[in-house]
Amino acid sequence: MxxxxxxxxxxxxxxxxxxxxxxxxxxxxxxxxxxxxxxxxxxxxxxxxxxxxxxxxxxxxARILTVDATPQRYLTLEQKALLVDSYAMWRIIDVERFYTATSGDESRANALLAQRVNDGLRNKFGERDLQEVVSGQRDALMNELTTELNTYVANEYGIEVIDVRVKRIDLPDDVRSSVYERMTSERQREAQQLRSRGNELAIGIEADADRQEAVLLVEAYRDSERIRGDGDAQAAAIYSGAYTQDAEFYSFTRSLNSYRDTFASKSDVMLLDPESDYFKYLRSDETQ
Structure with missing residues (x-):
């Protein structure tokens, strides 16, 4: 016992x-x-x-937790409907407030936060057009929403939202074709603007090239004429110097060269006066 x-x-x-x-x-x-x-x-x-x-x-x-919000249908500023799938990362920062607001139920906290994320995204998407929410201002939108959520959920639920991100944005079937057509027309308009700008630049470049070509040709012709003139002047000076040294010998040499060129072809027939000055070096009385 x-x-x-x-x-x-x-x-x-x-x-x-x-x-x-x-x-x-x-x-x-x-x-x-x-x-x-x-x-x-x-x-x-x-x-x-x-x-x-x-x-x-x-x-x-106490670790960072993730809540996946149910995909929701939002309207943009131009009343385009989008199907948005998002998620948020959060953690507990005030245990007492978290327990009081959610009774310590993590699934309840996820549901409350998901509802806040959906409401915030609906407001942010309604303030922006399709281009801005898809690419242009997407990061800024997420940062603004995260900041606004933290001002509320920290006091109400004792949690901190680390980040809010959009996983996927889809177009509903009833608006997808119209959006694609609009995007196609905008891209075609941008392409036409780029082509026009390219053609304008091409015309300017071609005109400048033609102008440079004309300038180069004129300058080259000017330089060639100057060089040719200098050469002719130098040749004339050499001829003049040679002539002044022995005028008779210079005249005799030029006549011999002329005879050789004139009588080189035996088929040619020339009728000249034997007493002309052209034959003065061929006459015996002139050479003695």
């Missing part, structure tokens, strides 16, 4: 001791409750003690 009582007492001590100790890890946030009321908030990581069956401990994931 004594052994039974001792065993029961030992078992009771083990059970009470096990319910008196709890551990909070580095990846958790925790609160201590007493009959459902919070008596200690944001318990730090480590080994802690509580009163068995009086106190209870609720632990929550």
């Amino acid at each position: 004594k052994n039974f009582v001792a065993g029961a007492v030992l078992f009771l001590i083990v059970v009470v001791g096990a319910n008196s100790v709890f551990v909070v890890s580095e990846t958790e946030r925790a609160v201590m409750l007493q009959f459902g009321n919070i008596v200690e908030t944001d318990i730090p990581p480590g080994l802690h003690f509580k009163v068995p069956y009086v106190n209870s401990v609720r632990k929550f994931d």
Whole structure:
């Protein structure tokens, strides 16, 4: 009997001791409750003690969590409908407020945050046109929405929104064809503008090239004429110098060259006066 009582007492001590100790890890946030009321908030990581069956401990994931919002249909500024699939990353920053707002239910927190994200995206998409929400201002839109969400959810739910992102944007079937046609016409208009600009530049470049060609030709002709004139002047000076040194010999040499060129072809027939000056070096009385 004594052994039974001792065993029961030992078992009771083990059970009470096990319910008196709890551990909070580095990846958790925790609160201590007493009959459902919070008596200690944001318990730090480590080994802690509580009163068995009086106190209870609720632990929550302190890491960054992700909530996938259900794809929603939004209207842009020009009343174009879009199917948007988004997600948000968040974490707990105030354990007491988080427990009070959601009863510590992570799925409830996800639902509340997803609703806020959907409302925020609907407002942001309604302020912008299709081009801006698809590419032009998409990053700015997400940053604005994240900032606005944090001003509300931190006070209401005790959480911080790290980032909000759009995974996919689809066009509904009833507006997809009209949007594609509009995009095609805009691209064709831009292409035509680029072609016109290119043609304008090409005409300008061609005109400038023609002008440079004309200038180069004129300058080349001017330089060639100047060089030719200088050469003729130098030749005339050489001839004049040679003539002044021995005028008779110069005249005799020129006549011999003329005779050689004139009588080179035996088929030619020339009728000349033998007494003309052309034959003066061929007459015996002139050469003596």
